[in-house]
Amino acid sequence: LGETRAGTYAQYVVVPEANLMALPDGFGYHEAAAAALVFQTAWHSLITRGGLKAGEWVLIVGASGGVNTASIQIAKLAGARVIVVGSSAEKLALAEALGADFLIDRSQTENWAKEVYRLTGKRGVDVVVDNVGTTFPLSFKAARKGGRVLTVGNTGGPKFQIDNRYIFGKHLSVIGSTMSPQKDFRDVMRLVFQGRLKPVLDKTFPLEEARAAQERLARGEQLGKITLAIP
Numbered sequence: 001l002g003e004t005r006a007g008t009y010a011q012y013v014v015v016p017e018a019n020l021m022a023l024p025d026g027f028g029y030h031e032a033a034a035a036a037l038v039f040q041t042a043w044h045s046l047i048t049r050g051g052l053k054a055g056e057w058v059l060i061v062g063a064s065g066g067v068n069t070a071s072i073q074i075a076k077l078a079g080a081r082v083i084v085v086g087s088s089a090e091k092l093a094l095a096e097a098l099g100a101d102f103l104i105d106r107s108q109t110e111n112w113a114k115e116v117y118r119l120t121g122k123r124g125v126d127v128v129v130d131n132v133g134t135t136f137p138l139s140f141k142a143a144r145k146g147g148r149v150l151t152v153g154n155t156g157g158p159k160f161q162i163d164n165r166y167i168f169g170k171h172l173s174v175i176g177s178t179m180s181p182q183k184d185f186r187d188v189m190r191l192v193f194q195g196r197l198k199p200v201l202d203k204t205f206p207l208e209e210a211r212a213a214q215e216r217l218a219r220g221e222q223l224g225k226i227t228l229a230i231p
Contacts, residue, residue, distance in 0.1 A: 021189060030229075036185070038066035039070045044177050050148055052074075056127060057125040060129045061135050062086065069200045070197070076099040087105075128148070128149045134156030137161075147170065202226050205229070
């Protein structure tokens with residue numbers, strides 16, 4: 001819904017049976033709604049496309065969005081060491097609660113790539129999760145030689161400048177993806193239903209206040225996922 005078929009703000013919608021997954025008894029609708037898209041997207045990017053391995057260093061640019069809160073948990077479950085760059089102490093506190101090992105406040109540290117190098121012993125990270133886009137210049141600097149830069153979005157805008165010398169000079173791989181195939185979706189949702197991965201809920205709005213929900217999202221005030229209560 002929302003990509004190939006409209007209806008995310010509707011009381012009723014028709015979808016192919018293959019797109020449905022039964023909820024276990026006792027698992028909430030809002031938790032499931034908050035989990036489905038972001039966990040499959042993060043899993044497909046980090047595990048399937050990014051090939052994340054235990055012991056690797058992961059940098060996640062952004063602390064509180066749905067995909068990034070999922071990425072923190074998936075990276076920790078995979079056995080990685082996680083550095084998170086966030087814009088406020090409140091958002092970084094959420095990242096820490098989800099398991100992040102190191103926190104960088106970009107409002108206090110403008111050149112956070114330099115801090116990443118310090119934390120990794122001047123090596124750089126194996127994997128960068130950057131769904132902002134405009135932060136690519138610093139992400140390229142923070143990655144080690146031969147590192148992977150993963151992206152599933154461009155919250156900072158679709159067009160920006162990069163220094164291509166970092167890509168070929170450091171042998172970087174820039175790997176894009178969106179959502180996931182059915183197998184990844186079902187694999188990661190099993191982990192969610194088992195409680196090994198947990199969706200982060202920010203706030204629930206009634207359907208008639210959908211505009212206010214969108215405005216909260218646009219202002220970047222959310223800590224996790226915003227859901228709508230549909231009567």
